[in-house]
Amino acid sequence: MSIRSTVQTQFEEVAAEQHRKLARLADDLKLLDSGLDSLSFALIVARLEEALGFDPFEDSDDMRFPVTYGDFVRLYENHK
Amino acid sequence: MASQLRRIPPGPAEKYAPDRNLLVWLGEQFARYGDIFRASIHGTEVYAVNAPEFVDHVLLKNWQNYPKGQAIKRIALLLGNGLMVSKGDFWIRQRRMIQPAFHRSGLDALMGVVATANARLREKWMGAATSGATVNVTRDISLAMLDVILMSIFGDDYDEVAPTFRVVSEATERNLEFAVLFTSLGKSIISIAEKRRSAGRTAGDLLGALMEARDRDTGLAMSDNQLAKEIMTLIVAGHETTASTLNWTWYLLAKHPDADEKLAAELAAWQDGDPASTEDLKKFTYVRNIIEEALRLYPPGWLMTRRAIRDDEIAGYFVPAGTEIYISPYYIQRHPALWSAPEAFDPERFGAERAEAHRSLAMLPFSVGPRNCVGEHLARMEMQMHLIMVAKQLRLEYAETQPPQLAAGVNLLSGRDFLMTPHFRTAAPL
Numbered sequence: 001m002s003i004r005s006t007v008q009t010q011f012e013e014v015a016a017e018q019h020r021k022l023a024r025l026a027d028d029l030k031l032l033d034s035g036l037d038s039l040s041f042a043l044i045v046a047r048l049e050e051a052l053g054f055d056p057f058e059d060s061d062d063m064r065f066p067v068t069y070g071d072f073v074r075l076y077e078n079h080k
Numbered sequence: 081m082a083s084q085l086r087r088i089p090p091g092p093a094e095k096y097a098p099d100r101n102l103l104v105w106l107g108e109q110f111a112r113y114g115d116i117f118r119a120s121i122h123g124t125e126v127y128a129v130n131a132p133e134f135v136d137h138v139l140l141k142n143w144q145n146y147p148k149g150q151a152i153k154r155i156a157l158l159l160g161n162g163l164m165v166s167k168g169d170f171w172i173r174q175r176r177m178i179q180p181a182f183h184r185s186g187l188d189a190l191m192g193v194v195a196t197a198n199a200r201l202r203e204k205w206m207g208a209a210t211s212g213a214t215v216n217v218t219r220d221i222s223l224a225m226l227d228v229i230l231m232s233i234f235g236d237d238y239d240e241v242a243p244t245f246r247v248v249s250e251a252t253e254r255n256l257e258f259a260v261l262f263t264s265l266g267k268s269i270i271s272i273a274e275k276r277r278s279a280g281r282t283a284g285d286l287l288g289a290l291m292e293a294r295d296r297d298t299g300l301a302m303s304d305n306q307l308a309k310e311i312m313t314l315i316v317a318g319h320e321t322t323a324s325t326l327n328w329t330w331y332l333l334a335k336h337p338d339a340d341e342k343l344a345a346e347l348a349a350w351q352d353g354d355p356a357s358t359e360d361l362k363k364f365t366y367v368r369n370i371i372e373e374a375l376r377l378y379p380p381g382w383l384m385t386r387r388a389i390r391d392d393e394i395a396g397y398f399v400p401a402g403t404e405i406y407i408s409p410y411y412i413q414r415h416p417a418l419w420s421a422p423e424a425f426d427p428e429r430f431g432a433e434r435a436e437a438h439r440s441l442a443m444l445p446f447s448v449g450p451r452n453c454v455g456e457h458l459a460r461m462e463m464q465m466h467l468i469m470v471a472k473q474l475r476l477e478y479a480e481t482q483p484p485q486l487a488a489g490v491n492l493l494s495g496r497d498f499l500m501t502p503h504f505r506t507a508a509p510l
Contacts, residue, residue: 018098043122
């Protein structure tokens with residue numbers, strides 16, 4: 001499964017578990033408009049760490065928070 | 081692991097529903113199952129524990145098997161891998177570099193800025209006492225404690241950064257919007273550091289201490305991005321926790337006039353102006369007891385989560401790798417087997433002659449073990465200074481009769497701001 005697919009799966013699963021109405025996942029979707037709250041994002045990041053073996057928010061020296069869904073996916077795809 | 085050890089704790093068959101208040105739900109399960117229960121929370125297997133022996137195992141004896149759990153991801157989104165979030169060898173290096181800045185011996189140097197911020201707040205509330213106006217205690221204390229931490233960190237550069245960081249107090253929700261906004265502020269910190277470096281300027285504030293800190297093994301300073309993350313961690317962690325405790329302290333004092341009178345008597349006996357050293361603070365035992373009792377009843381960090389790396393056993397229960405361990409200072413500090421009349425506000429329980437306050441691991445407001453709060457001594461000093469400086473002049477009246485709502489997010493806050501009316505302890509100064 002590609003990183004993009006793994007990210008999408010976790011967005012959908014966590015949204016369902018947290019009873020959140022998830023917006024259609026497109027690269028230009030702003031995360032603030034995704035329908036998810038900060039707890040949901042924390043759960044997504046935790047599960048992606050289990051699935052992929054890394055957490056770019058902890059590993060990266062960068063400080064910016066991704067603005068769009070596309071930024072979020074690329075954060076994982078470009079992680080070294 | 082032997083099969084006879086594979087005993088699991090009792091617990092609810094139903095999963096935790098995300099629309100339930102987690103604080104309330106945990107309390108219901110402890111009442112139903114006792115001091116350890118198993119549950120599915122946010123899609124993860126959780127053991128919630130509520131006794132010192134479990135805390136001792138997870139946070140002290142076998143702490144290396146229990147790094148921070150899922151809840152820390154909420155902080156990581158906001159603060160990156162600062163001291164609260166980082167793990168392993170990197171955390172050890174950062175902790176060694178940061179800890180000296182918070183040593184007790186350095187607290188006296190920070191008392192001036194603590195006094196300055198509290199003097200401003202006191203002046204505002206004395207003005208309200210003169211005019212009979214109501215003050216927003218929650219908001220005013222939040223701003224004052226933000227000022228304290230910003231002045232402690234940035235020293236002479238405070239005026240330049242203060243407007244930028246006001247958002248920390250103004251935005252009460254620690255949501256995604258705040259994360260986006262707050263993470264963008266890191267560049268302000270780097271800018272100040274670069275200016276100091278290019279001017280060859282060293283400073284005795286916390287930013288200066290962290291800029292000067294060197295890794296014990298490599299001799300290197302931390303990167304500017306890491307410096308910014310550590311400073312942002314100090315701002316968030318050092319502001320909301322002390323502000324929340326003082327907010328609850330004023331609520332408790334307003335509801336318990338007998339304790340407020342004892343406090344006034346202790347403060348009236350002190351005739352030497354505002355305390356100027358940590359030696360002065362030692363003389364205020366009742367102030368200290370009040371703050372301990374507020375921390376006991378309303379610990380800001382109401383929930384700590386850890387995650388088992390390897391299979392383990394706690395009190396005969398098998399703990400599979402990956403299990404999250406929930407420890408709630410809120411519940412352990414109200415445990416009826418550990419505290420007499422645990423729901424009552426009773427500052428005297430922290431007096432030297434009462435044994436209950438000295439039970440090991442019954443109080444966890446700053447956590448325990450290697451990953452305890454690095455700023456504990458600074459926080460205690462800030463809270464004592466605030467109470468001494470303001471309560472010597474003023475008492476606060478709270479007319480609301482409804483019990484306050486708890487907002488259990490990252491920290492335990494009051495659901496609504498406390499609006500109170502200040503009154504002079506003695507006749508208003510002419």
